[in-house]
Amino acid sequence: MAVHQFPQHRAAFQALTDALSRVRVRREVEWNEIPAPSRLAPFTWAASAELIGDDDEEVASGKFIVLYDPAGNDSWQGDLRVVTLMQARLEPEFAVESMLGDVAWSWVTESLESMGASAHELGCTITRVVSQSYGALAARPTSVDVEIRASWTPDEHHLEPHFASWTQILAAAGGLPPRPVDLASARPPLRADDL
Known part of the structure; x- marks a missing residue:
């Protein structure tokens, strides 16, 4: 019997991802659950987000994908893997900024650290x-x-800390100044099966 057919694994994964709807994020981040790629792991979950600037225009966007293989995956060195994508339009002066890669890498590592998202095999x-x-x-x-x-x-x-880190990376890429997570009430996201 395939591992994804065991109800206890499905229930454990559902509990993990349900908790993400309660993560408090900056007001500028608008996110929704989206259909997840199904071939990467027995269990997958995904969200997309847009970072909305002061002029109500998108300044950054991204995706957050959770992969879960209860049997473990040697390349992940674990049974869970977070895969993220962030895209942003930068100021034109960044065209000649040779340290942009180092700066963007620091957005990733510092966001994980500031949110207490402990991880390994970071690439x-x-x-x-x-x-x-x-x-x-x-x-x-x-x-x-x-x-x-x-x-x-x-x-x-x-x-939850990993999801919050992703939204902080989006904020940094979108040029927003660092600040604590907005503790206004979290809104439940639109789930993929509601579409």
């Missing part, structure tokens, strides 16, 4: 895209986009 790829226009399009300003792909294995079955 990250940071991509910077500079778009410059020429000819008939020369009037368009230079734009700089950053994409941060990070994944890690939580040290325990307590995902």
